[in-house]
Amino acid sequence: MLRSKILQVGQNPSCANILGGLSTQQIRLQTSAATQINTENVFQKEWQEARPFNEIPNERAFRFLRNFLPGGDYHKLNSVKMMYKFHDKYGDICLMPAVFGRPPMLLTFNPADFETVFRNEGIWPDRPGSETLAYHREKHRVDFFQGTDGLISTKGEKWGTFRSAVNPVLMQPKNAKFYIHKMCKINSEFVDRIREIRDPQTLEVPANFEDEINRWTFESVSVVALDKQLGLIKTNRNDPGAKKLFKIITEFFYLAGQLEFKPPVWKIIKTPDFNRLMQILDEVQNITLKYIENALERLEEDRKNGVVKTEHEKSVLEKLLSIDKRTAMVMAMDMLMAGVDTTTTTFAGIMLCLAKNPEKQQKLREELLRLMPEKNTPFTEAIHNELNYMRACIKESLRLYPLGAGNARVTQNDTVLSGYQVPKGTMVFMFAENLVKDEKHFPKADEFLPERWIRQSKQDSKECPVSMKATNPFIYLPFGFGPRACIGKRIVELELELGVARIIRNFKVEFNHSTENAFKPLLFNVPNIPLRFKFTDV
Numbered sequence: 001m002l003r004s005k006i007l008q009v010g011q012n013p014s015c016a017n018i019l020g021g022l023s024t025q026q027i028r029l030q031t032s033a034a035t036q037i038n039t040e041n042v043f044q045k046e047w048q049e050a051r052p053f054n055e056i057p058n059e060r061a062f063r064f065l066r067n068f069l070p071g072g073d074y075h076k077l078n079s080v081k082m083m084y085k086f087h088d089k090y091g092d093i094c095l096m097p098a099v100f101g102r103p104p105m106l107l108t109f110n111p112a113d114f115e116t117v118f119r120n121e122g123i124w125p126d127r128p129g130s131e132t133l134a135y136h137r138e139k140h141r142v143d144f145f146q147g148t149d150g151l152i153s154t155k156g157e158k159w160g161t162f163r164s165a166v167n168p169v170l171m172q173p174k175n176a177k178f179y180i181h182k183m184c185k186i187n188s189e190f191v192d193r194i195r196e197i198r199d200p201q202t203l204e205v206p207a208n209f210e211d212e213i214n215r216w217t218f219e220s221v222s223v224v225a226l227d228k229q230l231g232l233i234k235t236n237r238n239d240p241g242a243k244k245l246f247k248i249i250t251e252f253f254y255l256a257g258q259l260e261f262k263p264p265v266w267k268i269i270k271t272p273d274f275n276r277l278m279q280i281l282d283e284v285q286n287i288t289l290k291y292i293e294n295a296l297e298r299l300e301e302d303r304k305n306g307v308v309k310t311e312h313e314k315s316v317l318e319k320l321l322s323i324d325k326r327t328a329m330v331m332a333m334d335m336l337m338a339g340v341d342t343t344t345t346t347f348a349g350i351m352l353c354l355a356k357n358p359e360k361q362q363k364l365r366e367e368l369l370r371l372m373p374e375k376n377t378p379f380t381e382a383i384h385n386e387l388n389y390m391r392a393c394i395k396e397s398l399r400l401y402p403l404g405a406g407n408a409r410v411t412q413n414d415t416v417l418s419g420y421q422v423p424k425g426t427m428v429f430m431f432a433e434n435l436v437k438d439e440k441h442f443p444k445a446d447e448f449l450p451e452r453w454i455r456q457s458k459q460d461s462k463e464c465p466v467s468m469k470a471t472n473p474f475i476y477l478p479f480g481f482g483p484r485a486c487i488g489k490r491i492v493e494l495e496l497e498l499g500v501a502r503i504i505r506n507f508k509v510e511f512n513h514s515t516e517n518a519f520k521p522l523l524f525n526v527p528n529i530p531l532r533f534k535f536t537d538v
Contacts, residue, residue, distance in 0.1 A: 043416075046416050047414065047416055047421060050416045050419055050420055050421045051419055051420050051421065052420070052421055053420060053421050053422060053423060053426075055420065056093060056094065056095040056106070056420050057090035057091050057093070057094045057095065058090065058094060058095035058096070058097060058104075059086070059089075059090070059096070059097060060097060061097040061098065061099050064096065064097050064099065064263075065099060065263060068262065068263065073085055073089070074086075078257065078258070078520075078521055078522070079257045079258060079260070079261035079262055079521070080257070080261075080405050080521035081521065082261070082262065083107060083261065083405070083429070083431070084431075084434070086107060087107060087109060087431070092108065092109040092110050092418065093106070093107070093108045093109070093110060093113070093417060093418040093420065094106075094107050095107070099263045099264070100263055100264045100265055100267050100268055101264070101267050101268070102263075102264045102267070103425075103426075103427060104426070104427070105128075105427045105429060106417070106422065106426055106427060106428045106429065107429050107431060108417060108418060108428060108429070108430055108431070109431050109434065109435065110417070110418050111432075111435060111441070111471075111472040111474055111475050112418075112472070113417040113418055113428075113430065114407075114430045114432070114472075114474040114475070115472070115474045116415055116416070116417060117409050117411065117415070117417070117428055117430065118409070118474060118481050118482060120411070120412055120413055120415055121409055121412060121482055121483075121484070122412040123160065123483065124155065124156050124157060124159060124160045124483070125409055125412075125482060125483055125484040126155045126156070126409060126410035126412065127155070127407075127408055127409060127410075127484055128408050128409070128410050128427040128429075129260050129261075129408060130152050130153040130256075130260070131153075131259075131260060131264070132256055132259050132260060132266070132274070132277055132278075132281075133152055133153040133256070133281070134149070134153035134154070135278075136277075136278055136281045136282075137149040137150070137153060138153075140278050140281075140282075141281075141282070141285065144285070145326075145330065146326065148162070148324075148326040148327055148330050149162075149330070150162065150330045150331065150333070150334045151163060151166070151331075151334065151487055152334060152338070160483075162327065163483070163487070165320070165323050165324070165327055166320060166327070166331050166487060167487070169316055169319045169320060170316065170331075170487050170488065170490065170491065171487065171489070171490060172490070173490055175490070176490035176491055176493075176494045177381050177384065177494070178311075178312035178313075179223065179224050179491070179494065180379050180380070180381060180384060180494070180498065181379075182223040182224075182227075182229070183220055183223065183224075183494065183495060183498050183499075184378065184379045184498060184502070185229070186216065186219045186220055186223065186229065186233070187216075187498055187499050187502040187503075188376070188502065189219075189233045189234055190212075190216045190233060190499065190502070190503075191502055191503060191506050191507075192234075193212060193233050193234070194212075194503075194507070194535050195535075195537075197209075197212070198534075198535055202534065203534050203535055203536050204512075204532045204533065204534045204535075205531070205532060205533055205534075205535065206532070207530035207531075207532055208530075209530070209531040209532065209533065210344065210348070210527050210530075210531050211246065212233075213344045213347055213348065213531070214246045214340055214341070214344050215232040215233050215237075215242070216233060216499065217339065217340050217343040217344050217347070217495070218230070218232060218242055218245075218246075218336070218339075218340050219232050219233060220339075220343075220495045220499070221335055221336060221339035221340065221343075221491070221495075222291070222336070223315075224315065224316055224335070224491055225315060225316045225317055225331075225332045225335040225336060225339075226291060226292065226294075226295040226315050226316075226317055226332060227295070227313075227314065227315035227317075227318065228291070228294070228295055228298070228315075230242065230291075241287040241290060241291065242287075244283065244287060245284065245287050245288075245336075245340070246340070248280050248283055248284065249284070249337070249340060249341050250341060250522070250526060251276075251280060252277065252280045252281070252284065252523075253341065253522035253523040253524055253526060254522045254523070255273050255276060255277040255280070256277060256522075256523045257521070257522045257523040258273060259273060259274060259277060260523070284337050285333065288332075288333045288336040288337055289329075289333065291336065292317065292329055292332050292333060292336075295315065295317055295332075296317075299317075299318055299321070315332075316328075316331065316332060316335065317329070317331075317332045320332075335488065335491075338488070339488060339491075339492070341524065341526060342403060342492075342524055343492055343495060343496070344526075344527070345401075345403055345519065345524060345525055345526055345527060346394075346397075346398065346401075346403060346492070346496060347496060347499065347500070348401075348518075348519075348527050348531055349397045349398065349400065349401030349518075349519070350393065350394055350397040350496065350500055351500075351503075351509060351511070351531075351533060352397075352401065352511055352515055352518060353393070353396065353397040353400060353401070353448045354393065354397075354500075354504065354509055355509045355510050355511035355533060355534075356448070356511060356515065357448045358508075358510075360393065360448060360450060361504065361508070361509065363389060363450075364389050364390060364393055364450075364504055365504050365505065365538070367386075367387070367388070367389045367390065368390075368501055368504060368505045369505070371383045371386055371387070372501070372505050375505055375506050377505075379498060379501075384494075384497065384498070387497055387501060388454065389450060389454070390497050390500065390501055391453070391493075391497065392450035392451065392452075392453040392454050393450045393500070394493070394496055394497065394500070395450070395453045395478075396448055396449060396450045396452065396453060397448070398478040399436045399437075399442070399476060399478075400436075400437070400448060401518070401519060401525070402432070402433050402436060402478060402525065403478060403524050403525055404433070404521075404523075404524050404525065405431050405432070405433040405521065406429065406430045406431040406432040406433060407429075407430050407432070407477060407480055407481065408427065408428065408429045408430065409428055409430075410425060410426065410427055410428070411423070411424055411425060411426045411428060412424065432475050432476070432477070435475045436470075436475055436476055440471070441470060441471045441472065441475050442468075442470055442471075442475075443468055444468065449468060451468070452468040452469060479492075503535075505538075506537065506538065507535040507536060507537060507538060508535075508536040508537075508538050509533055509534070509535060510533065510534040510536070511532070511533055511534070512534060513529070513530075513532060514529070515529070517529070
């Protein structure tokens with residue numbers, strides 16, 4: 001009723017007398033204030049009825065630490081398996097104790113909690129973790145970073161300022177599409193390389209195919225970040241920087257996973273693992289910085305020669321240089337560091353899903369045959385816009401083979417999770433990896449069903465009814481949520497869509513081996529089996 005009177009006041013000023021002569025703006029402000037008060041009252045009632053924070057199932061600090069020693073429940077478990085073990089013992093919401101100066105860590109496996117946390121994350125969401133990276137940039141190598149520490153390890157206004165600077169360049173869909181032509185050239189080289197290395201009789205690629213995928217992903221991110229194809233697939237295969245980077249990034253993921261989620265002894269004593277991690281980050285910085293400095297030299301040479309590029313010809317580095325040189329360098333560095341293994345894992349998962357579900361692979365190929373009549377049909381933005389089944393395949397493979405276990409935030413306000421009082425400033429880890437494969441949340445959870453992600457017509461609803469959708473949208477968030485969603489989402493999606501399209505258009509892909517334990521959890525999931533795919537020309 002009040003809403004209808006507000007509308008009447010807006011349409012006819014004389015109606016203001018209905019509500020005591022108040023203006024439309026005043027009424028809206030009062031209505032908003034009343035809503036806020038009502039919301040606050042509802043929350044206060046919920047808070048008072050909730051159980052205290054100290055009653056959340058937990059483990060005493062001494063017992064927790066003891067369980068990491070020989071004979072303990074967590075001995076020799078990696079960080080993710082350790083957390084799942086904790087969940088098995090204490091339930092869907094549980095609390096890891098404060099140890100070595102690190103505050104308690106709340107684990108929740110309840111999708112309703114995910115929504116509550118995300119809906120209250122504020123304009124500067126605080127994502128816990130990355131403390132070792134923060135140490136490297138804020139203390140160990142402050143001489144280089146000088147307070148411009150990137151997105152991964154920062155928080156608050158410092159994070160917000162950096163994100164605001166890079167968002168227009170990286171998150172706008174139209175900007176990602178500028179790189180279609182350059183990525184296509186790399187994809188063609190990747191296809192040629194597959195033909196070159198596969199066994200003539202079995203048509204299988206070698207067991208070290210993961211290295212070839214790394215080269216493809218690094219080339220792709222390099223043309224976006226630096227406008228430079230490094231030649232890693234064909235002409236410059238012995239590039240020492242790239243070879244070393246591929247080797248140490250996996251070790252970085254392993255050590256970071258151990259140090260971030262297990263008792264942080266390194267905060268008291270600089271352990272061998274911590275010192276090794278600092279050494280690795282130094283090496284990653286030196287390698288990526290060399291590529292960036294080479295790119296800066298090329299740009300300076302272009303400037304001297306009067307070369308003028310259109311906006312869509314510029315790299316991320318060049319676009320950000322107009323804002324701030326150090327911001328540009330750090331963002332490019334993070335793209336090179338984070339854009340290889342993560343994309344390799346995602347690509348491997350897509351290939352495994354398509355190889356093990358030939359009927360879905362054929363359905364995807366039919367879409368591609370319609371859009372790309374020839375194997376080498378050039379990609380255009382129009383073709384890319386029509387890759388609907390392709391996008392569904394990628395989304396479904398990310399459900400079956402997620403990159404990580406879930407998401408994390410530090411609560412910005414007092415909140416209630418699973419019926420418990422959770423005070424402001426609590427680290428909350430939201431585990432979804434097991435939920436996306438649970439029949440309660442995804443019917444036919446073990447099946448690869450890209451159709452569940454496609455908006456169905458009435459005629460098609462029998463193939464994948466609405467019941468195949470997720471029961472809660474906050475369970476499946478492969479690129480995160482809200483302001484803190486993955487900054488490289490647009491670029492990664494484009495890279496995967498174009499790369500997978502070119503391969504499926506050229507080859508029938510098979511995998512005639514076991515996929516058990518196909519990935520292992522480090523800081524992110526990484527391939528754990530030889531990727532001996534069979535590629536048959538179509």
